[in-house]
Amino acid sequence: EAQVTQNPRYLITVTGKKLTVTCSQNMNHEYMSWYRQDPGLGLRQIYYSMNVEVTDKGDVPEGYKVSRKEKRNFPLILESPSPNQTSLYFCASSWASSYNEQFFGPGTRLTVL
């Protein structure tokens, strides 16, 4: 089944403890992206990747890192999480950035205490 998977789905952590949220897609998509969704603010793009080893900042990249060492994986790294990073995170992928449908993962709900 074609899908985007994220792990973990739920995570509660404490300030400053490094964490990684994984994202994997099995559709051979070039484009992958991370978003966060907060009440009243909607979805905001954190980072995106047009292809392997190519990443770029979205609207809210501060406090996050990403890597794209292989096509199927696009992990989101929080080196030193803070409470303002408590949010619902989505990963998405598509064939190309502009003209193709983006497939979203199920989301990761992160709470930073």
Place this chain on the structure above:
Amino acid sequence: KNQVEQSPQSLIILEGKNCTLQCNYTVSPFSNLRWYKQDTGRGPVSLTIMTFSENTKSNGRYTATLDADTKQSSLHITASQLSDSASYICVVTGSSNTGKLIFGQGTTLQVKP
């Protein structure tokens, strides 16, 4: 500043009725506009994608229109069903060779029996 604004913020309609959601954008240059449906706690699902040269696109009971001159789009839902209760998000891509997407805050639709 590139922005996407949606109205109304929320909407309640009776099952079987039609409704129209609005999206205005100031993104320039413009590449394409997408409408997504997002059920509570789930990732968005694509409804339509339109380039600047397309005026209308349908997906079942969903019909999107685009006026690139006035930078306005609408999503019309015909014969609403209880399952249409969700958030509807308008997303604009500013240029064909960038992966940056600009999201509206969404319209929350509630369909009542």
